[in-house]
Amino acid sequence: MWGEGKVRNVMGTSFFEVEKRDARTNARTGVVHTSHGDVPTPVFMPVGTHATVKTLDASDLEELDAKIILSNAYHNALRPGDELVNDLGGLHGFMKWDRAILTDSGGFQVFSLASLRRLDDQGVTFRSHWDGSEVVWTPEKVVRIQRNLGSDIMMPLDQCIELPASEDRVEEALERTLRWLDRSLKEPRKETQHLFGIVQGGISPSLRRRSAEETIQRDCPGFSIGGLSVGEEKSAMYEMVDVVTEILPQEKPRYLMGVGTPLDLVEGVARGVDMFDCVMPTRNARNGTLFVHEGKINIKRSEYRNDDRPLEEGCSCLACRRYSRAYLHHLFRVNEILALRLNTLHNITFYLNWMREIREAICEGEFDAFLKKARESLTT
């Protein structure tokens, strides 16, 4: 099913190295080398849209042992402004985070803020969601923004479309994404910055293949799989990941954008994905949904009002080490800021530990069993 792909380790100071490949699936461990440190893969990148992982600061993230976070070109360019960030030492200096940063281009905002935009081949015209002023985006400008932000890994402007969509529209978005990638690659960036290509193609296997085959012709150090988890069936998403990872080169990292649930991460890894990001652990933390190995805990539920146990026995996070479900329930119910912070600490800890467990399972040759167990115990 997953084939027996070739491993071609690149020696020396290459951007990415595959370390261990699973025998029965496409899962592999590796390391992404950046000028802000090494990142063991498969990795989950906490989302810090506005130069902060909401409720946490850089020292929190260091304590949680995060090696890389994700931020956003669109949001940071509007506020506080990428030139200001550049003056203040880039995102790293600004937020005092000296580990790796990946920035998303704002391509997803073209999609999610669709009512505010006008799009043609030249680029995108937005109305700022802050003050309504008009901003024009081109692929070149988006690279310039990310150069100012100083991220280690940057995404080109792409076109992510709503599903379901006609074959024609998917194809048009796919072609435009490729043209925009070519323009992005011509725009200067710092030597230490790496620009990924993004594969589109909706939920059409043939268009996905075409997008992947075209994209890998470009000189990119890694490839992203975009346009998924936007309302399609879960089975379709997994199938698209299968289709694409079969084509992407083994020696370069694959990044599945915006995904996903703990089970999605395992399923993605099984298909050869190395990098993930998702708002789910942080957003759900703020909405009272907490991840544990058995599934999810909705801390709002009244059954936790008198529950003296920690969220999850053995969890290393502050919320679990020190506080009870009853206390977390209370804090959430009375809308205390601390609830959001403790919940976020827990969910990020869970996600980072989850990826660590995945890496260990691969290293020990037990990923297959790990995958099987995850499928049995997790439904989403």
Added chain:
RNA sequence: GUGGGUGUAGCUCAGUUGGUUAGAGCACCAGGUUGUGGCCCUGGGGGUCGAGGGUUCGAAUCCCUUCACUCACC
């Protein structure tokens, strides 16, 4: 004591000239949340319409009595 006002879901209130099974917002109970606004979405439980009597085919709605709260004046 006299005169006026108000009593409808836990809270704040809609409810047409009397007309199906009395509604909304918030709260409560429970789901959802996938390249981020603590937002938002979807369900659910909950009412002797202050109480009693009357008119009527039919009353939250009209009439009488009564109770509670409230305002003004003694």
